[in-house]
Amino acid sequence: MSRANLALIVLIGLIATLPLFGGAYALRLGTMACMYAIFALSWNVVGGFAGYPSFATAAFFGFGAYASGVLLGAGLPLWLAVIVSGVAALIAAGALGAALLRLRGHYFAIASLSLVEVLRELVNNATDLTGGGMGLNIPLAAGSGIMADALFFFYAMWILMLATALTVMWVAGSKLGFGLACIRQNETAASMVGLNTTLYKSLAFALSACFVASAGGIYAAWVHYIDPSDVFDILYSVKPIVMTLIGGLGSPLGALCGALVYLGLEEVVWRNYIQIHTGVLGLLIVMLLLFLPHGLVSLRLARLFGKAKHV
Amino acid sequence: MQAVQILINALVLGCLYACIAIGFSLVWGVLNVINLIHGSFIVLGAYLAFGLYHALLLSPWYAVVIAAPLFFVFGYLLQRLLLNRVITAPVLVTLTLTFGLDLILNNAMIYFFTADYRKLILSPPLGSVSLFHVVVPVDRLIATVSALALTGLLYLLLRRSRIGRAIVAVRLDRDAAVLMGVDVKQVYAIAFGLGAALAGCAGVLMALIFPISPLTSSAYLGKAFVVCVLGGLGSVSGALAGGVLLALVEGIGATFVGPSLATTLSFVLLIVFLIARPQGLVGRKGFE
Numbered sequence: 001m002s003r004a005n006l007a008l009i010v011l012i013g014l015i016a017t018l019p020l021f022g023g024a025y026a027l028r029l030g031t032m033a034c035m036y037a038i039f040a041l042s043w044n045v046v047g048g049f050a051g052y053p054s055f056a057t058a059a060f061f062g063f064g065a066y067a068s069g070v071l072l073g074a075g076l077p078l079w080l081a082v083i084v085s086g087v088a089a090l091i092a093a094g095a096l097g098a099a100l101l102r103l104r105g106h107y108f109a110i111a112s113l114s115l116v117e118v119l120r121e122l123v124n125n126a127t128d129l130t131g132g133g134m135g136l137n138i139p140l141a142a143g144s145g146i147m148a149d150a151l152f153f154f155y156a157m158w159i160l161m162l163a164t165a166l167t168v169m170w171v172a173g174s175k176l177g178f179g180l181a182c183i184r185q186n187e188t189a190a191s192m193v194g195l196n197t198t199l200y201k202s203l204a205f206a207l208s209a210c211f212v213a214s215a216g217g218i219y220a221a222w223v224h225y226i227d228p229s230d231v232f233d234i235l236y237s238v239k240p241i242v243m244t245l246i247g248g249l250g251s252p253l254g255a256l257c258g259a260l261v262y263l264g265l266e267e268v269v270w271r272n273y274i275q276i277h278t279g280v281l282g283l284l285i286v287m288l289l290l291f292l293p294h295g296l297v298s299l300r301l302a303r304l305f306g307k308a309k310h311v
Numbered sequence: 312m313q314a315v316q317i318l319i320n321a322l323v324l325g326c327l328y329a330c331i332a333i334g335f336s337l338v339w340g341v342l343n344v345i346n347l348i349h350g351s352f353i354v355l356g357a358y359l360a361f362g363l364y365h366a367l368l369l370s371p372w373y374a375v376v377i378a379a380p381l382f383f384v385f386g387y388l389l390q391r392l393l394l395n396r397v398i399t400a401p402v403l404v405t406l407t408l409t410f411g412l413d414l415i416l417n418n419a420m421i422y423f424f425t426a427d428y429r430k431l432i433l434s435p436p437l438g439s440v441s442l443f444h445v446v447v448p449v450d451r452l453i454a455t456v457s458a459l460a461l462t463g464l465l466y467l468l469l470r471r472s473r474i475g476r477a478i479v480a481v482r483l484d485r486d487a488a489v490l491m492g493v494d495v496k497q498v499y500a501i502a503f504g505l506g507a508a509l510a511g512c513a514g515v516l517m518a519l520i521f522p523i524s525p526l527t528s529s530a531y532l533g534k535a536f537v538v539c540v541l542g543g544l545g546s547v548s549g550a551l552a553g554g555v556l557l558a559l560v561e562g563i564g565a566t567f568v569g570p571s572l573a574t575t576l577s578f579v580l581l582i583v584f585l586i587a588r589p590q591g592l593v594g595r596k597g598f599e
Contacts, residue, residue, distance in 0.1 A: 047403065051401075053401075053402050053403040053406060099586050100582075100585075100586070102586065103585055103586070103589065105402045106339070106343070106345050106402055106406075107540075107585055107589055109345065109402055109403075109406055110345065110536055110540065110581075110585070111581075111582055111585045111586075113536075114533075114536065114537075114578045114581050114582060115582070117533060117574070117575075117578045118575055118578045118579060118582070121571070121572070121574050121575035121578070122575060124571065125571055125572055125575065234529070238407070238410055241403065241407055242407070245407070275422060276418055276422060277418075278414045278417065278418040279414060279415045279417075279418030279419060279422070281411075281414055282410075282411040282412060282413070282414025282415035282416075282418065283411070283415055284411070285407060285408070285410065285411030285414070286393070286408060286411040286412060286415070289397060289404055289407060289408045289411070290393070290396055290397070290408075293397075293400070293404065
């Protein structure tokens, strides 16, 4: 296990000890941190490893939230609903990916962006199933006091984050990860030497979808109420990109660090400047891209260990 | 008669869509940047028209003359000072940068103008003309004619003027243009300025018809996406074809399956076009 992966596992282990130190507010932040980490780690598979600018995270998140919401309403237990939405997203994204990933660059970005719009409109219109614009109420799942509830959802999200991190680490070290790196560097050459690029890209897209959808399921059960403009918010697509850019493109450790740093910044801005919080986020994005394009990891690695690995 | 009405509506709306998309298409085609600020530029233009009408009683069709140079300078500086630094970076970087800029501009508009929907109401109202039972509101007609005039002006500029030819040259082959002595940085900045000016003017015209709010910017941006992909990137004729096709699909969709599904329909069409015919109806060409 490489040093970066070890650091990643240690960091995740440290996050698990959060309930020892904080109350309900800290647990809420911790749950958000785990959710953001799942986003960033997942996006990193398609955006960082394969180099495809996907803006579909919000589509998967909303899909998972609504799939789980409907299933929970039908009386399924939470764990089953979350797993079913994850698997459904895996299959759907794999199939969609086979079609969408033939596009490159700008065209792929726009197609993935419009996926969010299409799903939001569909959910908005399917009033019978999803409640449409009125939103969807989700029955209480745990319901045994505020603290127990917070603890339950924190660990649910944490376990999902651990699963995501292990999968991403496995992908990074596997033949799939190597193939994706080849695709990022030169897709034409990769397919010339016999790599099935469509299959690899679809797998990456599917993997980037399934954990995000499961996180959407847990989120839906956690907040008890979802509506289309909330869960299909395009910001959910952009935030993981920003987190990954903060941490450093292509590195799972960087993605996790980026998610934590981002959450910290967001919380500070939300608390103090709620009226201009999206503007501050925009400013952060602009500064980041202009002055620190390879992220925090590159800064540290460049100084300590020489060149960063995935740049 | 219903069919004729749908057709006329589509033509009128399609020209407006073309006007919304043409600046976006120009920037995408020439700079190879997806300019996500475009929607907010349009809304800012609409606010300018609203403000001018209420402060000076200046009608929107005159406000175009004021908006164009203002937005041109704004866009020119934005490109020169910020975007130019990352212009050679991968798609992800330029796209995310313009997204960040859009967040700033949009949030600033919400902060200063609030998110309330406003409407520019002309007094006296212009009414509508009807011919053989086909009704067209006059304000829409004026906006459409102005939109067509703007599109035609851009076409002439690109075709006849020296800078226009330089823009087309950079669009077709950047490296060859550099070898011919074209100042690419300057061309990029001017093309971006023109894109911003067209967005601002489109916004002024939209103020005549649609309600104004910072929240509408993403809808305009979505239309610009769809029109560009349907019609084909980077040509005036492509934007017109894409605009009319989109308006037709929306009009027919709204009549037969209901207006709320029409947006979904247009985005599904977008994805189908992206996969089956990414060069669009007219094809991927320069501003010939």
